[in-house]
Amino acid sequence: MAKTVEQLTAELNLLIENSKQNELIAKKLFDIETSVLSARSSEQLLQNLLDLIKKQFSLSGIYLLLASPPPISYLLNSNLQSNWHKTHTKQVSSDTLKQYHPENQPFLSNQLASYQHLVPAPLLAQAQSIALTPLTLEGKLFGSLLFCDNDPDRFTPQLGTFHLQQLAVKVSLCLSNVLIREQLDHMAHYDRLTKVANRRLMEICINEELIRQQRYGSHFSLLFIDCNKFKAINDTYGHDCGDKVLAYVASQLSELIRENDRCFRYAGDEFVIMLANQSFSEASLVAQRLCQFFTEHPMPYQNQQLNVTISCGVATSNGSQTMDELLKTADQQLYLSKGHQTQASE
Structure with missing residues (x-):
């Protein structure tokens, strides 16, 4: 049966609205990427990143989950053990993290009773839905950005994850560049045998x-x-x-x-x-x-x-x-x- 003019108009308006929303999200992602590219350390990058994402997407909370043990040796250095990291990150077993990211796909849920081991208590108290966005370096899953929202319909399994995947790729690339730079700087300024400054x-x-x-x-x-x-x-x-x-x-x-x-x-x-x-x-x-x-x-x-x-x-x-x-x-x-x-x- 042919669609009525009203139906076609409604579909067109929906496409226009979705296009506008996609354009807005793309701009937010671009602003985030531009801001974190100037970071001089992994701590500064992550701190800026978490603050920007929380602000740009109006989240009730955001946290960084890190795989333990780290899949890459240079993630063990002291740059990921500062006071800031201890406050804003949580160690999660590598096997647990992989369960939520088969094929490195985002994970979304508004049934939080089963995820108390992942979500820190202060965030869980006000969260109604969560999204886990996988972070990879050298093709290995090393962490996940945990997004929390007080709207149960914000993150559901039915929601598309295209923009979350985009964000994950951008964050992983930016962090990879910073960590490699830090590693080279560390090698240039620290003695390999004794681990003290050279x-x-x-x-x-x-x-x-x-x-x-x-x-x-x-x-x-x-x-x-x-x-x-x-x-x-x-x-x-x-x-x-x-x-x-x-x-x-x-x-x-x-x-x-x-x-x-x-x-x-x-x-x-x-x-x-x-x-x-x-x-x-x-x-x-x-x-x-x-x-x-x-x-x-x-x-x-x-x-x-x-x-x-x-x-x-x-x-x-x-x-x-x-x-x-x-x-x-x-x-x-x-x-x-x-x-x-x-x-x-x-």
């Missing part, structure tokens, strides 16, 4: 601290550290043991200093620690405490305890020295300290 980042940080001192008058100190009898350890136990010693020393130094202090691998078995707002006497006490710790805590190795000890030299900036001059002073103090230790042991 000499290149040390030079950047010390020069920044010198500029800060000239501008604000804040002082700082450096510790120049090396491992005692490191060559003998290598000769006796082998280079594999020597590598473990370096990793042990680096990890312990990093744990023993304050959060705003920095530990760097300078070269070989030498490390540098930058102590913010520490005078010479304060830095000397830190050096004594570090040396004492290693004397009292031998390194476990193959069912035995290795006596791994360190020596420290101290230099405090007065605002007029260069970085090289400070390091030279600390290095000289290190060898004076080693000389005193040799005399004391004789």
Whole structure:
């Protein structure tokens, strides 16, 4: 039977309305993509992303679910373990996440009684429907954006998911670019063996601290550290043991200093620690405490305890020295300290 003019008009109006809605959604997606492209870190990207999506699509809540264990090694780095991530993300087993995203498709539901293990309690209290949008990197499912709405008809299994799929692809691409950039930056500035910052980042940080001192008058100190009898350890136990010693020393130094202090691998078995707002006497006490710790805590190795000890030299900036001059002073103090230790042991 032929359609009436009224029916054709109604269908045309519906097509026009759907076209307008699609155009509006496309513009929102474009605005979101443009905004997050400028993010310089994965945390900044995710923070901006969640805020923008919640605002643009008038959601009652949004959350990030992350697969555990991560399917990609560089998702393990500290950038995904900040306070912001701990507040806005939740670890979900990889198998659980895959159940909701067969073939990496979005999942929608307005029957929330079965999903309390996914939705954080504060969001669940006001949510009537949810959408899970899969996020992939290198073809692997690593997370899901959880959208919550207080309208039970907002996300239902009957709803089309084309725009959610578009959003998932854009987010995954943007995040992939940022994470790769972060990974390259991390490789350029951190020592692969010891996991602490390398000499290149040390030079950047010390020069920044010198500029800060000239501008604000804040002082700082450096510790120049090396491992005692490191060559003998290598000769006796082998280079594999020597590598473990370096990793042990680096990890312990990093744990023993304050959060705003920095530990760097300078070269070989030498490390540098930058102590913010520490005078010479304060830095000397830190050096004594570090040396004492290693004397009292031998390194476990193959069912035995290795006596791994360190020596420290101290230099405090007065605002007029260069970085090289400070390091030279600390290095000289290190060898004076080693000389005193040799005399004391004789």
